[in-house]
Amino acid sequence: MKKVAVFGSSGSVGSSTLDILRNNRDKFELCAIAGGSNIQKLAEQAIEFQVKNVAVASDNKYKELKALLPNHNIVVGDDGLVLLAQEKYDVAIMAISGSDAIKPLDALLGNAKIIGLANKESIVCTGSMLVDKAKALGSKIIPVDSEHSAIFQLFDVLNADLVNRVILTASGGPFYDKPIEFINTATFEQVLAHPTWKMGAKISVDSATMMNKGLELIEAKNLFNLKAEQLDVLIHPQSIVHSFVEYADGALLAQLGYPDMKMPISYALNHPKRIKIDYRKMTANDLTNMMFLAPEFEKFPLLGLAKNVLKDSMESCIVLNTLNELVVGEFLEKKIGFVQIANKILKFMDKINIEKVASLVDVLSCVKDIKIKFNELSK
Structure with missing residues (x-):
């Protein structure tokens, strides 16, 4: 069973990813999620998938999330995202938007065997730096944007x-x-x-x-x-x-x-084999x-x-x-x-x-x- 982390789980790509995991529980174990301001949705995801490790982007959302998830390990901000990214995963989906994804993506390199990348800004800003580092550390970047x-x-x-x-x-x-x-x-x-x-x-x-x-x-x-x-x-x-x-x-x-993001997401999740999806x-x-x-x-x-x-x-x-x-x-x-x-x-x-x-x-x-x-x- 593949260990999976989803960074940006409460967004559009993250939600589609969890839909695939929901229908393939025999293949994947969701180990960590990270989200932004949609605290209610993040908490619901953590409870449904019994995810103990949760990251939230904003410091001022910590108390609200902790009240909903009193028994979970919750980390906060850039440092929290990096901490979560330093764990070992078979697959990590990086769906945090904007340049905020650069630090956790860098931390994933060498720790996640496959990185399903749904963030273009990190590669736009770093040129070939992260791509080359991924190859050197043995992480495979598989783009999740439909075009890539x-x-x-x-x-x-x-x-x-x-x-x-x-x-x-x-x-x-x-x-x-x-x-x-x-x-x-x-x-x-x-x-x-x-x-x-x-x-x-x-x-x-x-x-x-x-x-x-x-x-x-x-x-x-x-x-x-x-x-x-x-x-x-x-x-x-x-x-x-x-x-x-x-x-x-x-x-x-x-x-x-x-036009449905579930196809490229599923391709990254189970690469090199494809999986059946609706x-x-x-x-x-x-x-x-x-x-x-x-x-x-x-x-x-x-x-x-x-x-x-x-x-x-x-x-x-x-x-x-x-x-x-x-x-x-x-x-x-x-x-x-x-x-x-x-x-x-x-x-x-x-x-x-x-x-x-x-x-x-x-x-x-x-x-x-x-x-x-x-x-x-x-x-």
Whole structure:
């Protein structure tokens, strides 16, 4: 039986992971969970799965959680997450959002045999650092994002030098077929109304700006050791094809599946063997009405910005990712409108410069510095 930890268990990916574990109790033992502000859900998960080790992100949530779980081992904050990550697991699902995942992900390396990675920001910010360290310490990173899971399944490592292109598909979010005038006046509710995927608020906003796909391009470059010119994006509103890999002999391979995160999650959980899960089967209608479109960069300037940063330094990637987290946070707090997300990121990109990074400590220090400079520029 595989010992499993789920970091970000109360979120969308975490909840889907626990659904799979719930239906495969003979294969997996849930040993640890970590969550954010949804204390009630975290407590319910711990009780249902009899998980003794629980981490909560916020110090001020500790008493509330302890009252619900008096007999559990509860750890708090970054240090608590790292402590939990230093235990031994067969599989750990990393579904904490944003750069907050960097420290616990680093701690998992060498302690978890397989890491199902559902956090792109950690790889965007650290380049090949964590990927290389994972290989050195014997941990296998298996991406859980549907696009990168597809690439992982299609990518022939023995013929990596014969890969011509990797094409990530994008749903296009709620605005791919809307005019700029509509996008510029989009409401909060329209931004969060993703047409094909059930996702958290932050990633829904990133999908609406298509920054999500830009960050995924950077992640794919680092995960699969690709060059910027080998990577491209196609808008595919049906979200049936999750990625393409093209080889030097002209073969264009695609991975298809109904838009449901349980497939890539289950693939990571039981790798290298697949497991049976409940899923919606493809119909002829699904396969005959597929559409592929080139992205319009005028409508999605942040995707164009990310493609340019893809060719640039790791430092630029850190600035882009951190700015996006901060500005999207302002939008979710309803401090700014949707159109201001792109405007503010584009405006601040050239105003924030950071020192060259050479270690994980440097990366974390740079993230802190960018947040300070962002607050100063926002005054």
